[in-house]
Amino acid sequence: MSNLPEKPNAISNKVIDLLVDDTLRRNGIDPDNIKKKLSDQQKKQLKELVEDLTTQVNKFNNQSSTDK
Structure with missing residues (x-):
């Protein structure tokens, strides 16, 4: 049996979202504001x-x- 979760993409996406959100907030950037300007x-x-x-x-x- 594998130790991998059944839905690795869902977990990976959550981790990525958390890390990006945290990095942006630590640098004083509002992620929602940036999304609108892309x-x-x-x-x-x-x-x-x-x-x-x-x-x-x-x-x-x-x-x-x-x-x-």
Whole structure:
């Protein structure tokens, strides 16, 4: 049996949200205000970045499980 949670993406997203939110607040930045000021290009780039990172994590997880 694996020690991995059934929904790793949900947990990972929560951790990322927490870390980003904490970092922004420590630096005096309101995350809700920043979201409103992002250009469409910036939103697209962030979405692509998240998709790329998700793909890399999934590949890593699959590779780790096949190595065992």
